[in-house]
Amino acid sequence: MLKMPHWLLMIALAMVSPAIAESVHLRMTCQTDGKEAQLCKAGAERWSKKTGNTVEVIAIPHNQNDFAYLTQMMSSQSADIDVYVIDVVWVGSFAEHLVDLSADVSDEERARFFPAMLKNNIIEDRLVAIPWYTDAGLLYYRKDLLEKYARTVPTTWEELGETARVIQAGERELGNDKMWGFVFQARAQECLTCNAYEWLVSHNSGTLIDENGKLALDKENAVKALTLIQGFIGTITPQGVLNYAEEEARGIFQTGNAVFMRNWPYAWALANSPDSP
Secondary structure, eight states, rough: EEEEEEEEHHTTTTOOTTTTTTEEEEEEESSSSHHHHHHHHHHHHHHHHHOOOOEEEEEEOOTSHHHHHHHHHHTTTOOOOOOOOOOOGGGHHGGGSSOOOOSSSSHHHHSSSSSSHHHHHHEEEEEEOOOOOOOOOOEEEOHHHHHHOOOOSSHHHHHHHHHHHHHHHHHTTTTTTTTEEEEEEOOOTHHHHHHHHHHHHHOOOOOSSSSSOOOOSSSHHHHHHHHHHHHHTTTBBBBGGGOOOOOOOHHHHHHHHHHEEEEEEHHHHHHTTOOOO
């Protein structure tokens, strides 16, 4: 999951000099929680001090930073927002509404990114977005519980399932009936696609889509992977995971009621914050 950067502000307005033009005021969307919100504000403040322009950071909750919200704002040509933070998979959908930055981003600046990340944001030879960061799915685990039950960090989904069952059963016997072995994101949206792709790739099951554009999930390894995860639900994973996105999974893990969690890096800072259980 890649997103447009706060430093896009500097690129888009590099030609606006306080010495030759009136200062401008920009409005930029950003998430309301975690390090991302802090980085948005810090980056905006640094740019403002450097250029004399100002940036107003508009907090957008997770449930509003969705495709429908962005479609409504951009298709109506709303002037309420100047810079959007959007998901990498939506760049093509909104390209017609975005400014072409091709002439404003030098070869030196482009070399700072992985080629695939930058290529994703070039639509019909127009550079319409700049990567902010790249995400990767991480496996979080309760180190204390693995040590308590003399278990090592699993390297396969089968090992994860077995370790989760042992620890979940042990903790429930000790009185924590809210303990689960593994939580992840299975809501019917993009987060499930990300999770599923990780299961499939780790089982060497090839691509999700074949050369004819059709789903390619009828292969032996793909069936094995999906059957294994399906078996987790209701046993080591709560049935409610079918409606979990990132924050629902983090809520259970961070309160201490899950042994393992699949989530993005943003959860690391939150789970290790001073007020985290």
